[in-house]
Amino acid sequence: MSESNNPGATELKELMRRVLESDASEAFERFIVRQVALRDMAPSADDMLIEGIEQSPDGGEAMAEAYLLGLPDEERDQLVGRASREAGRRLHGAAFTLLAAARAAHLPVDVTPEMVAVAAITELGDSLPRPE
Numbered sequence: 349m350s351e352s353n354n355p356g357a358t359e360l361k362e363l364m365r366r367v368l369e370s371d372a373s374e375a376f377e378r379f380i381v382r383q384v385a386l387r388d389m390a391p392s393a394d395d396m397l398i399e400g401i402e403q404s405p406d407g408g409e410a411m412a413e414a415y416l417l418g419l420p421d422e423e424r425d426q427l428v429g430r431a432s433r434e435a436g437r438r439l440h441g442a443a444f445t446l447l448a449a450a451r452a453a454h455l456p457v458d459v460t461p462e463m464v465a466v467a468a469i470t471e472l473g474d475s476l477p478r479p480e
Contacts, residue, residue, distance in 0.1 A: 355447035363443050363459055370461035376468055377435040378409075384431040385412035435468075442467035 355363075367373050386398055386408055401408040416424050446459045446467055 355444060355451060359447060360444060363447060363461075363464070364440060367439055367443060367461040367464045370465075372461045372465035373435075373439065376439065376465040377432060379407075379469065380435040380438070381416075381428055381431040382407065382409055382412040384427055384434065385415050388427055389415045438468040438471060439464055441471075 383398075386401055387393070389412070390397065398408075401411060404411075416427065419427065443459070443464045446463060449455075450457050450459055
């Protein structure tokens with residue numbers, strides 16, 4: 349993508365404000381906390397095991413929550429903080445990528461918080477260099 353297709357700071361800031369105020373953002377952050385907790389609980393588990401846990405009816409939420417409750421407060425706070433930073437990073441990357449793609453394709457679409465959250469699950473935008 350060329351520089352001219354990059355979203356402006358104001359456009360990105362406004363989208364991120366809407367994203368962070370949305371229910372989609374909260375749901376995505378819970379998803380990331382669950383992912384981080386499950387991986388922390390079983391650090392040597394491969395992706396297949398984690399995917400199997402995620403196939404449970406609650407997506408592994410009860411298991412992750414029980415694990416978090418069993419951690420000392422300081423460790424739990426650190427894990428949740430790490431997950432929150434990861435969620436923010438991924439949401440920002442997805443928002444930037446979606447805005448840039450819509451601009452590059454000249455699509456008259458409103459990128460919604462829900463679109464950003466779903467794109468962030470796939471880690472859309474993680475491989476793109478960020479403008480400084």
